[in-house]
Amino acid sequence: xxxxxxxxSYLIVLLFLASFLMNFTDIPQKIQxxxxxxxxxxxxxTLEELEADTRRKAIAYMSSVGVKEPSRVLEGFxxxxxxxxxxxxxxxDIIKRLKHLVRVRERSVRDYVKxxxxxxxxxxxxxxxxxLEVASALRLLNKxxxxxxxxxxxxxxxxMVMQLAMQIPEVMEVAKAYAGSVDAFSSGIPIGDGVxxxxxxxxxxxxxxxRELSEGTDLYEVEIDKKKVYVIKASGPGSNVGxxxxxxxxxxxxxxxxxxxxxxxxxxxxLESEExxxxxxxxxxxxxxxxxxxxxxERVASEYSIPLDAVVVKMxxxxxxxxxxxxxxxxxxxxxxxxxxxxxxxxxxxxTAVVVGVGNTVGVR
Amino acid sequence: xxALQLDALLMALMIAVLLLLLTAVFPWILSAVxxxxxxxxEELVEVVRCLKCGYESVRRHEKGDYVGKIVGxxxxxxxxxxxKAIYVxxxxxxx
Numbered sequence: 001x002x003x004x005x006x007x008x009s010y011l012i013v014l015l016f017l018a019s020f021l022m023n024f025t026d027i028p029q030k031i032q033x034x035x036x037x038x039x040x041x042x043x044x045x046t047l048e049e050l051e052a053d054t055r056r057k058a059i060a061y062m063s064s065v066g067v068k069e070p071s072r073v074l075e076g077f078x079x080x081x082x083x084x085x086x087x088x089x090x091x092x093d094i095i096k097r098l099k100h101l102v103r104v105r106e107r108s109v110r111d112y113v114k115x116x117x118x119x120x121x122x123x124x125x126x127x128x129x130x131x132l133e134v135a136s137a138l139r140l141l142n143k144x145x146x147x148x149x150x151x152x153x154x155x156x157x158x159x160m161v162m163q164l165a166m167q168i169p170e171v172m173e174v175a176k177a178y179a180g181s182v183d184a185f186s187s188g189i190p191i192g193d194g195v196x197x198x199x200x201x202x203x204x205x206x207x208x209x210x211r212e213l214s215e216g217t218d219l220y221e222v223e224i225d226k227k228k229v230y231v232i233k234a235s236g237p238g239s240n241v242g243x244x245x246x247x248x249x250x251x252x253x254x255x256x257x258x259x260x261x262x263x264x265x266x267x268x269x270x271l272e273s274e275e276x277x278x279x280x281x282x283x284x285x286x287x288x289x290x291x292x293x294x295x296x297x298e299r300v301a302s303e304y305s306i307p308l309d310a311v312v313v314k315m316x317x318x319x320x321x322x323x324x325x326x327x328x329x330x331x332x333x334x335x336x337x338x339x340x341x342x343x344x345x346x347x348x349x350x351x352t353a354v355v356v357g358v359g360n361t362v363g364v365r
Numbered sequence: 366x367x368a369l370q371l372d373a374l375l376m377a378l379m380i381a382v383l384l385l386l387l388t389a390v391f392p393w394i395l396s397a398v399x400x401x402x403x404x405x406x407e408e409l410v411e412v413v414r415c416l417k418c419g420y421e422s423v424r425r426h427e428k429g430d431y432v433g434k435i436v437g438x439x440x441x442x443x444x445x446x447x448x449k450a451i452y453v454x455x456x457x458x459x460x
Contacts, residue, residue: 008374188431189409190451198432198450206416206433206447237431323409324452332450363451365433 033158036165040149043168047145050179051138058131061186065124067116077132078139081109099292109133123188123238126216127362130185130239134178141175177318184323185239190363192320195313196265196286197364198332199339200233200357209235213250217242225344228352230259236361244356245285245293249300251354257304260351263311263339264297266358270314277331278314281338286310287358297356307346311338406456413437417444426451 021027055074062070083105086097113125113132120128145168152161184191190198200220209218213232220231230251234242252259266286270276285297285308301308313331324332339355347353409426413436420441430436430448437446 008378011375011378187428189426190432201433202449206414206449237433322453324450326452326454329412329450329452363431365431 029158033153033156033161036158036161037149037153039165040145040161040168043172044142044145044149046172047138047142047175050175051135051142054135054138054179054182057182057186058135061131061182062116062128065117065120065128067128073116074132074135077109077112078136081105081112081136095292095295098290102290102292121238122216123236123240126238126240127185127188130360130362131182134182134185138175138178141171141178145171173316173318174321177321180323181321184321185362188237188363190324191360192315192322192324192328193267193359194324194361194364195267195315195328195332195335196357196359197233197236197361198324198357199265199311199336200231200355201364202332202336203229203339203355203357204231204233213247214243216240217244217247219247219251224340226349227343227347229343230352230354231357232354233357233364234359234361236364239360239362241289241358241360243293244287244358245289245296248354248356249296252300252304252306255352257306258352259304259306259354260347261307261309261342261353262297262301262356263309263342263353264356264358265311265335265339266313267320268312268314269320270316274314275327276315276319276325277327277329277334279311279331279334279338280314281309281311281342284308284310286312287356309342309346311335311342403458404455405458408454408456409451410454411451412449413446414449415439415441415444416447418442420444421449 055071058074059070062073067073083101086094086101088094109129109132110125113128117125117128145164148160148164151157152164181191183189203224204220204222207220207222210221211219212235213219216235218233218235220233222229222231232244232247232251234240234244248262252262264284264286266288268280268286270278285294285301287294287297297308300306313328313335315328315331319325319328343353343355410423411426411430412421412423414421418439418441420439427436430451432448432450434448435445436448438444439446
């Protein structure tokens, strides 16, 4: 009888003590901080492995295409070639300044790759550029996660560490997709982001382009249902997104604005409740650049009052960077039918339409 | 009488602890028992299409092929076969 009484008393005292410690001290937060920081640290090791693996693949690919001292080339690229965004508290001509800076950076990267790969064809140079960009992005991701973790630990900011732990699974997905994209870039396989160029190529009937409209951006001319259709896409099959906005602007001006409809096709980020490969259409320019290409499309369409349509194929960020899946391919077929439907129904007989296939054209000539 | 009450209290405490433990491991049990789809194999395939008659077939991807590349002639009418798409086919097993 006494023994039972003792146990219950101990338990009650223990409960009170535990309740006091949990409610009136920082011990729970310290424990949580420890748990969350070790959770983030474990992911960081994986991130470091991904980065190292990407570097190995990048070096192997560069040696295979004839780059001398590939590790020096890689080290020379990572942490360099950053872009400082233009001043935005004075928005006058911000797009012009941003476009200038983006072009300057692109040319610097292109020149850097050309210096070490002067004899290689353009598509190989574009693929090397993309692989270097991926390695650089993974390095940045790794450094950012480490920065926030160390900052949280340094200032005992358990909320920061907890937020980081909550967000890191998403970051890991993106990092894995980035690392996986190196295989696609090096072996020339289309990725999810390439749905626009794939639809464009299908519309063009897999023909060769008629000419290069702007740097790294091709033009195809076809006739569909007694309507003239201009198709614009980045030059493949190397990893390249081209300058679709500038190309569209140039084409519309060349035609004196006599265009009945502009249709843009691109990949779009899906919501978790949506299925990959779902196709939707609407109005506007379907393109996810920093701004200059998109605004060029919007400006030229509004200048000549040309209806601007957008057709998108939904996918996750990881799918956009990974080799094309069957679900996304089926989405490409649906997007092609949608674009064809728009041309047949909304463009008058004898009229002209422009279709812009936006996205990375790796693996698509 | 008091001994019986104490035993009941002790039992109630133990049940409470047990319930707490079950609540903690319940999501894990649920995920372990629930049906899972597992990707068993992935294969890179390409769709080839005849530019003349529209004949299409799916075959294993060959290194160096890209969309738009002419890869042979059609078995039906001898027209040019072009690579229409390259994608990853996933074979899923549900357990």
